[in-house]
Amino acid sequence: MGARTNSPHRRRIEVPLTAMAIAHPPILSRCREVLAGGPTEAARRWKGPAIGCFPVYSPVEIFHAAGALPIGIFGAGGSVELTHADARFQSFVCSIAKSTLELAFQKRLEGIGGMVFHSICDVARNLASVYRRNFPDLFIDYIHFPQNPTSSGSLDYTSAELERVRRNISVWLERKITDDALRESIRAYNRSRALMRRLYQMREESPERVNSVEAYQLVRAGTLLPPQEHVELLEAALADLERRAVKRMDRIRVIVEGAFCEQPPMGLIEVIERAGCYVIDDDFVAGWRWFANDVAETGDPIRALAGAYCRQSRPSSVRHDMTRPRHEDLAKRVREKNAQAVIFAPAKFCEPALFDYVLFRRVCEREKIPHLLLEFEEKMWTFERARNEIETFAESLLFE
Amino acid sequence: MLITAGIDIGSGRTKALLLGEDGQILGSAAIRTRANFDAVAREALEQALASARLSMDDIAYTAATGLGRYSITFRDVQVTDITCAARGAQFLFPDTLYVLDMGAQSTRAIRLKEGGKVRDFHTNEKCAAGSGSFLERAAKYLEISVDSLGSRSMESSTPRPISSVCAVLAESEIINHVSEGVPVNDVVRGLHESLAERALTQLKKIGLNGSVTFVGGVAVQQGMVEACRRKFGVEVLVPKDPVAVTALGAAVLARQRATRRMAGAGTSSRS
Numbered sequence: 001m002g003a004r005t006n007s008p009h010r011r012r013i014e015v016p017l018t019a020m021a022i023a024h025p026p027i028l029s030r031c032r033e034v035l036a037g038g039p040t041e042a043a044r045r046w047k048g049p050a051i052g053c054f055p056v057y058s059p060v061e062i063f064h065a066a067g068a069l070p071i072g073i074f075g076a077g078g079s080v081e082l083t084h085a086d087a088r089f090q091s092f093v094c095s096i097a098k099s100t101l102e103l104a105f106q107k108r109l110e111g112i113g114g115m116v117f118h119s120i121c122d123v124a125r126n127l128a129s130v131y132r133r134n135f136p137d138l139f140i141d142y143i144h145f146p147q148n149p150t151s152s153g154s155l156d157y158t159s160a161e162l163e164r165v166r167r168n169i170s171v172w173l174e175r176k177i178t179d180d181a182l183r184e185s186i187r188a189y190n191r192s193r194a195l196m197r198r199l200y201q202m203r204e205e206s207p208e209r210v211n212s213v214e215a216y217q218l219v220r221a222g223t224l225l226p227p228q229e230h231v232e233l234l235e236a237a238l239a240d241l242e243r244r245a246v247k248r249m250d251r252i253r254v255i256v257e258g259a260f261c262e263q264p265p266m267g268l269i270e271v272i273e274r275a276g277c278y279v280i281d282d283d284f285v286a287g288w289r290w291f292a293n294d295v296a297e298t299g300d301p302i303r304a305l306a307g308a309y310c311r312q313s314r315p316s317s318v319r320h321d322m323t324r325p326r327h328e329d330l331a332k333r334v335r336e337k338n339a340q341a342v343i344f345a346p347a348k349f350c351e352p353a354l355f356d357y358v359l360f361r362r363v364c365e366r367e368k369i370p371h372l373l374l375e376f377e378e379k380m381w382t383f384e385r386a387r388n389e390i391e392t393f394a395e396s397l398l399f400e
Numbered sequence: 401m402l403i404t405a406g407i408d409i410g411s412g413r414t415k416a417l418l419l420g421e422d423g424q425i426l427g428s429a430a431i432r433t434r435a436n437f438d439a440v441a442r443e444a445l446e447q448a449l450a451s452a453r454l455s456m457d458d459i460a461y462t463a464a465t466g467l468g469r470y471s472i473t474f475r476d477v478q479v480t481d482i483t484c485a486a487r488g489a490q491f492l493f494p495d496t497l498y499v500l501d502m503g504a505q506s507t508r509a510i511r512l513k514e515g516g517k518v519r520d521f522h523t524n525e526k527c528a529a530g531s532g533s534f535l536e537r538a539a540k541y542l543e544i545s546v547d548s549l550g551s552r553s554m555e556s557s558t559p560r561p562i563s564s565v566c567a568v569l570a571e572s573e574i575i576n577h578v579s580e581g582v583p584v585n586d587v588v589r590g591l592h593e594s595l596a597e598r599a600l601t602q603l604k605k606i607g608l609n610g611s612v613t614f615v616g617g618v619a620v621q622q623g624m625v626e627a628c629r630r631k632f633g634v635e636v637l638v639p640k641d642p643v644a645v646t647a648l649g650a651a652v653l654a655r656q657r658a659t660r661r662m663a664g665a666g667t668s669s670r671s
Contacts, residue, residue, distance in 0.1 A: 250461075250477040250657055274470050276478065388480075395483050399517075399653050 027236040028214055034221045034233075039071045039103075042224035043111030049173055051139070052115040053223075054100060054124060055261045056318050057287035059143070059162055059305055061185040061295075063116075064227065066169045066177045071112060072223025072288065074263045075099035078379040080106055088130055089123075094349040095378040096262035097123045104135055114139030114172060116165075119147075120261065120318040121351050139172045141165060149310040150323050158306035166302065182301035188227035190294040195234035196222070197289070200281065202241065204337055207278035208248040210241045213270050219285045220263075251278045252340045252397050255333060257360065260286035260316060262347035264376045271383040272343065272374075276394030280337050286316060317352040327359040331367050340397060341370040343390070348377045370397055403454065404461045404658050406650025407441045407475070408484065409433060409468030412504030412532060412617060415644050416444035418452050418459070419651035423491070427452030428644050437468030461658035463650040467505075479653055481646050482510055482521050488649030489613040490516035492639045497610050500599055500628070501646065502618035504532040507595075509602035522605045524598070532618045534570070538591050541574050542584050549588050553623020556589035563594075570594070592627035600631050611635035615645035 034042070043050035051063045052073040060070035075096035084105035085098035103109050115138060117128035128142040144161055146154040166177050196219055203210045218237055222230040256272065260283040272279055291312045296304040313319055315329040334342065342364055346353030357373065364371040372393045374386055402421040408414065414433045418426040429447035434440045441464065449455060464475040465484040472478070485501040490512060499510040511520040524531065539546045560582045562570050577587045595618070603612065611634050618624050619642035629636045639645055 247474070249475065250661070391480055395479060398477065399479075399483070399487075399656055400515075 027233060027240055028217065031214075031217045031221045031233060031237070034224050035217060037224070039073060039112060039224065040108065040110045042071050043069065046111075046226065049114075050112045051169075052109060052112045053287075054115060054117045054127065055096075055285075055287050056120050056316065057118065057145075057290045057309075057313075058116050059165060059309075060288075061182060061189055061301070061305060062162065062166050062169060062177065064185040064188070065181040066173050066175050068113075068169070068173060069226060072220075072285070073100055073103070073109070073112075073115065074220075074223070074261075074285075075378050076103055076108070077263070078265065078381065080108065088134075092349050093123055094262055094347050096347065097127050099378060101127060101130060101134075104131065104138070114141070116141045116143065118143040119145055123351075139168075141168050145309065145319070147320060148322070149313070149319060150321055154310045155303070155306055158309055159300075159303050162302050162306050179301050183297055185227070186295050186301055186304065187297050188231070190297065192222055192227045192230045192234065193289060193291060194294065195231060195238065198238060199234065199241075200289075202238065204280045206248075207251075207253070207280055208246045209244050211270075212273050212279040212282070213266055214241075215279075216266065216269055216284055219288065222288055223285060250398070251276050252394050253278050253280045253338060254341045254343050255280065255330070255337065255339045256282040256284075256343045256345050257330060258317075258344045258346035258350070258353040258357070259284055259376070260318070260353070262350060262378060264345055264347075265378065265380050265383075267383050268345075268374075268376055268380060268386060271387045272345075272390055275387045275390035276398070277341075277343070277390065280339055281333060283314075283316070286314070290314060290316075317356040325359070326356060327363040330360055331363045331369065334367070334369050339369075341372070341393070343393075344371060344373045346373075346375055348375050402460050402655065402658055402662070403458050404463070404651050404654035405445060405448070405459045406484065406647040406652070406654055407445060407462065407464050407466075407469075407472060408481065408644075408647040408650060409437050409441055409464070409466035409472070410481075410503050410505075410617075410646075411467055413643065414440045414444045414466075414468070415647040416441070416448040417644050417647040417651050418448050418454065419648070419655055421655075423655075425648070426454065428641070428647070430643055433468070437471035438473050441468070441472045442474070461654045461661070463654035463657070465646055465650045476654070477657060479650055482508055482523070483518055484646045484649035484653065485615055486510050486512050486518050486649065487516050487652050488645035488647070489615055489639075491648060491652050492645065493613050493637050495611075496613040496637065498603060498606070498608055498612045500603060500612050500614045500616075500619075502531060502595070502599065502614070502616040502624075504536075504617060507531050507599055507602065507616075507618075509599065509606050509608075511606040520606045522602045524602065532616070535591060535595070535618065535621075537571060538574055538588075541571060542578065542587060544584060544588075549591075550621030550623045550625075552585045553589040553592045553621070554626065556583070556585040558586050559589035559593050560586045561590050561593060562587075589623060589627070592621070592624045593631070595624065596627035596631040599628065603632065608632070608634070611637055613637045613639070615639060615642045617643050619643075 046069040049068040051068045053070050063070040076099035080102050082102050085102040089098050117124050132140045254277045291308050295308040315326040404419050407416045413430050415430045417428040420426050427448040429444045431444050461476045464472040464478045465481045469478040489496050489499040497512050501508045508523045513519045
């Protein structure tokens with residue numbers, strides 16, 4: 001057993017939250033409680049069926065409309081030792097796939113009756129199959145989103161696929177999912193997503209007011225809470241943060257890109273800011289903030305969700321939209337948000353992120369946008385090297 | 401007048417320095433570092449302000465450096481001590497390309513580019529054997545004051561070398577020398593020679609090829625400076641106040657940022 005990586009006590013010490021240096025609103029303490037409880041506590045509190053959603057995107061409204069709580073399963077975040085998963089995956093597979101499998105082997109998904117995966121990469125595809133083979137009592141579904149969401153047939157195809165998911169969930173839970181219930185769930189998640197957009201807008205405008213660890217925690221809490229509770233949490237937090245007065249420091253404004261699936265340790269997010277950056281945009285927990293604007297709350301709800309996926313999704317490394325190249329979108333965001341640099345933060349062995357890194361780097365060099373590559377893995381527990389790299393990067397931009 | 405402050409929270413001492421618009425040092429202070437970094441930084445800065453007859457409101461911009469830089473809540477920016485030491489040395493000796501910064505806990509060899517940017521560096525932070533705290537402990541074992549180390553070393557002509565690279569083992573070696581009746585001054589000079597030797601190894605790693613500016617708390621010991629001159633074989637420049645050079649570098653960088661801020665460029669604001 002590797003004592004260094006296995007010591008949760010050590011890790012807790014390594015992740016002192018920036019927020020603790022600032023007087024943080026009590027609502028953020030509530031947020032941290034939710035995160036500390038994790039998926040099993042979230043399922044226990046719900047008292048109904050719960051379904052695990054492997055990132056990146058899941059049509060959570062369908063599960064919610066069926067009376068189930070959609071819970072984001074983002075691996076184990078370094079909290080478990082891999083004793084089973086390593087035997088089932090190659091060494092070059094990302095951490096999140098292995099630890100997500102390990103959670104089930106170690107019976108740490110108690111209360112979660114099913115898992116949903118979708119077509120983001122080969123690893124996720126195989127993870128769904130491995131889950132199905134090893135845990136026959138779990139409900140497992142795998143959603144095939146269209147490879148080309150802008151083609152003429154994509155809307156019909158996606159609608160049919162989401163309709164299939166609705167049928168499967170209905171059969172599994174023995175509960176009819178009505179259109180009215182679906183529209184109600186769309187409204188609930190629209191509200192939550194709108195508040196997350198507001199949170200991000202606030203951070204973009206006043207990054208000293210809401211640091212990135214807080215923003216991350218507030219968003220991540222939404223992967224463990226029913227949407228109504230998440231809305232209450234966000235509303236209270238936003239009201240508190242609006243009143244916060246904090247000195248703005250002289251830091252570079254950066255966009256962090258690449259951590260849309262496996263999530264970076266919070267210590268790393270904190271280090272990025274402490275080392276001299278204000279994170280003004282990122283793609284953390286991207287699937288739960290998937291849409292650029294509200295999903296239609298009237299009409300056929302399945303078609304509304306399908307339409308939103310095909311037409312309203314944010315550019316992502318796991319959704320190929322040739323009409324809006326992701327790297328060009330990045331350059332556009334840098335300009336619009338007045339960012340000074342980009343930090344690429346892909347998880348180790350994340351193929352979609354690392355493939356896109358080539359394109360991202362190319363556009364950054366073309367546009368003369370300073371950039372830094374910072375790979376991470378969920379069991380990362382010491383951030384000294386990352387801090388040195390980021391600090392040096394920031395200093396190279398701040399000082400002539 | 402545009403006044404900027406540089407604060408360097410080192411493991412031994414906290415230094416604050418105020419810089420005027422045209423580059424003159426308006427005031428400085430150095431106090432012992434305590435556990436509450438924010439409070440000790442304020443205290444050092446207030447002392448520097450008092451010496452310059454200025455107040456907090458006069459400071460346009462504050463740059464923090466040193467191990468406690470993240471804890472200074474009133475800072476505008478934090479900068480690594482390597483960058484600050486380089487800028488401070490370059491401010492005083494514009495042609496310098498190699499800097500040796502020997503503090504209480506760490507020794508850094510820094511190579512500069514033209515203009516003062518850092519090109520390369522090497523640090524010994526994993527072990528205190530090559531730094532000021534080692535000398536402090538040695539002084540304790542030798543039952544002499546730290547302040548006397550520099551002059552005692554100068555009085556010796558037959559240094560007794562300390563061969564160990566480990567602080568703990570080196571201490572045993574010192575005790576052995578004392579028990580064998582080796583004169584204290586010879587042991588002190590041996591310590592300085594030993595430290596200079598280790599510093600030279602670090603400087604060689606960054607490609608030493610020119611004069612060295614020696615800064616940090618250890619550079620106040622004349623015996624250490626002379627040991628470096630003998631070992632390095634190049635000119636060794638020592639500022640008048642080597643302890644404050646890193647804080648000076650922070651203040652210089654603060655001035656650069658403050659000037660840019662006033663010009664409305666390169667800030668973290670959303671325009």
